[in-house]
Amino acid sequence: MSVARQNNFNTYAAHGALILYTLIALFPVFVIVINSFKTRKAIFREPLALPNSDSFSLIGYETVLKQGDFFLYFQNSMIVTVGSLFFILLFGAMAAFALAEYRFRGNLIMGLYLALGIMIPIRIGTVAILEMMVQTGLVNTLWALILVYTAQGLPLAVFILSEFMRQVSDDLKNAGRIDGLSEYRIFFRLVLPLVRPAMATVAVFNMIPIWNDLWFPLILAPAEEVKTLTLGSQVFIGQFVTDWNAVLSALSLAILPVMALYVVFSRQLIRGITSGAVK
Amino acid sequence: MSDPHSKPKIRWHIIVFLAPAVLVYTAVMIYPLFNTLRLSLFSEVEQTRVFVGLQNFRTLFGDAVWSAQFWNALANNFWFFLIHMLVQNPIGIALAAILSHPKLRFASFYRSAIFIPTILSFVIVGFAWKLILSPIWGIAPGMLDAVGLKSLYAPWLGKEAYALTTLSLVSVWQFVGIPMMLIYAALLSIPDEILEAAEVEGITGFSAFWKIKLPLILPSIGIISILTFVANFNAFDLIYAAQGALAGPDFSTDILGTFMYRTFFGFQLQLGDPHMGSTIASVMFAIILIGVCLYLFGIQSRMRRYQF
Numbered sequence: 001m002s003v004a005r006q007n008n009f010n011t012y013a014a015h016g017a018l019i020l021y022t023l024i025a026l027f028p029v030f031v032i033v034i035n036s037f038k039t040r041k042a043i044f045r046e047p048l049a050l051p052n053s054d055s056f057s058l059i060g061y062e063t064v065l066k067q068g069d070f071f072l073y074f075q076n077s078m079i080v081t082v083g084s085l086f087f088i089l090l091f092g093a094m095a096a097f098a099l100a101e102y103r104f105r106g107n108l109i110m111g112l113y114l115a116l117g118i119m120i121p122i123r124i125g126t127v128a129i130l131e132m133m134v135q136t137g138l139v140n141t142l143w144a145l146i147l148v149y150t151a152q153g154l155p156l157a158v159f160i161l162s163e164f165m166r167q168v169s170d171d172l173k174n175a176g177r178i179d180g181l182s183e184y185r186i187f188f189r190l191v192l193p194l195v196r197p198a199m200a201t202v203a204v205f206n207m208i209p210i211w212n213d214l215w216f217p218l219i220l221a222p223a224e225e226v227k228t229l230t231l232g233s234q235v236f237i238g239q240f241v242t243d244w245n246a247v248l249s250a251l252s253l254a255i256l257p258v259m260a261l262y263v264v265f266s267r268q269l270i271r272g273i274t275s276g277a278v279k
Numbered sequence: 280m281s282d283p284h285s286k287p288k289i290r291w292h293i294i295v296f297l298a299p300a301v302l303v304y305t306a307v308m309i310y311p312l313f314n315t316l317r318l319s320l321f322s323e324v325e326q327t328r329v330f331v332g333l334q335n336f337r338t339l340f341g342d343a344v345w346s347a348q349f350w351n352a353l354a355n356n357f358w359f360f361l362i363h364m365l366v367q368n369p370i371g372i373a374l375a376a377i378l379s380h381p382k383l384r385f386a387s388f389y390r391s392a393i394f395i396p397t398i399l400s401f402v403i404v405g406f407a408w409k410l411i412l413s414p415i416w417g418i419a420p421g422m423l424d425a426v427g428l429k430s431l432y433a434p435w436l437g438k439e440a441y442a443l444t445t446l447s448l449v450s451v452w453q454f455v456g457i458p459m460m461l462i463y464a465a466l467l468s469i470p471d472e473i474l475e476a477a478e479v480e481g482i483t484g485f486s487a488f489w490k491i492k493l494p495l496i497l498p499s500i501g502i503i504s505i506l507t508f509v510a511n512f513n514a515f516d517l518i519y520a521a522q523g524a525l526a527g528p529d530f531s532t533d534i535l536g537t538f539m540y541r542t543f544f545g546f547q548l549q550l551g552d553p554h555m556g557s558t559i560a561s562v563m564f565a566i567i568l569i570g571v572c573l574y575l576f577g578i579q580s581r582m583r584r585y586q587f
Binding site for chain 1 (some may be wrong): 290292293295296297299300301303304306307308309310311312314316318370373375377378380382383385387388391392393394395396398399400401402403404406407408410411416417418421452455460461464468484505509513515516519520523539543544553556559560563564567568571584
C-alpha cells in the first residue's frame with residue numbers, strides 16, 4: 001500500500017517538475033506571439049491577456065511587411081540552408097565512403113585531419129575568411145555563406161556517415177563489383193540509398209545552426225539583397241526598436257519558419273540525438 | 280597481381296571521392312584558421328602589412344587599455360561558462376533523469392516542448408527576453424508583484440552587476456535542451472539488468488540514480504562539459520543581439536567573441552584592426568585548444584568506459 005502511494009506521489013512530482021519547466025520554456029514564445037496580434041495599448045495594459053475582438057490588431061505585421069523585405073530574407077535563408085546541406089551531404093558522404101570503404105595509405109591521417117574541425121569552431125578563422133572572400137569577390141554573395149557552412153558542417157558529417165557506411169554489407173558491394181558496376185555506381189546506387197537515415201540525421205543537425213547563424217551573415221554578407229532572415233530581423237528590430245507592434249510581429253515571423261521546420265523534423269532530430277550519433 | 284611489389288596503380292576513384300570535401304574543408308576552414316594565426320604576427324604601418332613578431336600579443340597583454348579590456352572579457356567569459364556548468368547542466372541532467380522514468384506518460388511531449396528554445400535563433404531569444412525583462416513593458420515586475428516579490432525586481436539587463444548573469448541564464452534557458460537530450464540518451468542505454476540487480480539489492484529511486492546511473496553517465500557529462508566549454512568560448516550572437524557590439528552596460532557583458540568582433544570591425548571612433556582581431560582570435564584558439572586537450576588527455580582517457 002505505502003509503496004503504491006509513494007509511487008503516486010513520485011509520479012505527481014515528476015509531472016509537476018516537467019510541467020513547470022515546460023511552462024518556463026514556452027512562456028516567452030507564447031508572450032511574444034500573443035502580443036504581436038494586439039494593439040499597442042493592449043500590449044502595455046494587459047501583456048498576458050490573449051487578444052480579443054477589442055485588442056486584436058495586425059498593425060505590426062503590416063509595418064513589417066511594408067518596411068522590411070522579409071520574403072527576400074526568407075528566400076536567402078532558404079537558398080543558403082538548402083545549398084549548404086546539399087554540399088555537406090554530397091561531399092561528406094563521398095569522403096565518408098572513401099574512408100570507410102578503401103584501405104589506402106593515409107586513410108587514418110585523413111580521417112583525423114577531417115575530424116579536427118569537429119572541436120575547433122570555424123569562427124576563429126573569421127579574419128582570414130573575410131580577407132579571402134574579399135579577394136575572390138565572394139563577399140556579399142550567398143556563395144560565401146554556403147562555402148563557410150559547408151566547411152563547418154563537413155567534419156561531423158564525415159564522422160557520422162563513415163560510421164554508418166562501415167555497417168553496409170560487403171557482400172552487396174562485392175556483388176555489384178562482380179556485376180561490373182563502377183565504384184561510382186556502387187556508391188550512388190547501392191550505398192547512398194542505404195544510409196539515407198544517417199543522411200537525414202546529419203541534415204537535421206546542421207539545418208538549425210545554419211538557419212540561425214548571425215555571425216557570418218553579419219560579417220560576410222551584410223548587404224540588403226543577401227541578408228538572411230536572422231540578420232534581417234536583427235537589423236529590422238534594431239531600427240524599429242520603439243515600435244513594439246512591429247518588433248513583436250517581426251519576432252513572431254522569425255519564429256514561424258523554425259517552428260515549422262521543427263514540427264516536421266523533430267522526430268528525426270530527437271531520434272538522431274538519442275541514437276547516439278554525436279558520441 | 281603476379282608481382283605484389285610492383286607499383287600499385289593509382290585508384291583515382293578514392294581521390295575523386297575525397298577531393299571535394301578535403302578541398303572545401305582545407306580552403307575555407309583550415310587554411311584561414313592558420314592564416315589568422317599568421318596574421319596575428321603582422322601589423323599595418325602606412326597601409327602596408329609588416330611583420331612585427333609578437334608585438335600584437337605584447338600590446339594585448341601589456342598595454343593598459345587593451346589588457347584591461349581583454350581580462351574583463353576573459354573573466355566575463357569564465358563566469359558565463361561557470362553559470363552554464365552550474366545551472367544548465369544540472370537542470371539538464373535532472374530533467375533527463377525524470378524523463379527517462381520508464382512509465383512516465385507524455386514524455387515525448389515534454390521532451391519536444393523543452394527543446395523548443397534551443398531551435399530559436401539568438402536574435403529571437405535575445406530580444407524576447409529583453410522585452411520581457413524590460414521595465415517599460417512590465418511583464419517581469421508584474422509577475423513578481425503577483426507573488427509578492429516586487430521588491431526583488433530590478434532592470435537586470437541594464438545594471439552592470441546583474442547583466443552578465445542575466446544573459447548567462449537566458450543562454451541557459453535556451454540551451455538546456457542539449458544536455459537534457461544527450462543525458463537522456465545515455466540513461467536509456469543503461470541496460471535494465473543492471474537496474475534490476477540494484478533493485479533486488481534494495482537500491483531504488485534517488486539512491487539508484489546517485490549510485491548506479493550517475494557513475495554510468497559520467498562520460499556523457501564529460502562530453503557535455505567540453506561542448507559547453509567550446510560553445511561558450513566562441514559565443515557572440517546572444518550578447519550582440521541583446522546588448523549590441525558594445526556589450527553594455529559599460530562592457531559588463533563583454534566576452535571574447537564580442538571583444539574580437541569590436542576589435543576586428545571597429546566601433547564608434549575606433550577603427551577596425553584585422554591584426555589585433557587575429558591576435559584575439561589566436562588567444563581564443565589557444566584557450567579552446569587547452570580546454571579540448573585537458574578534456575581528451577586529462578578526463579576522457581581516465582574515465583572508465585562501460586561496454587554493455
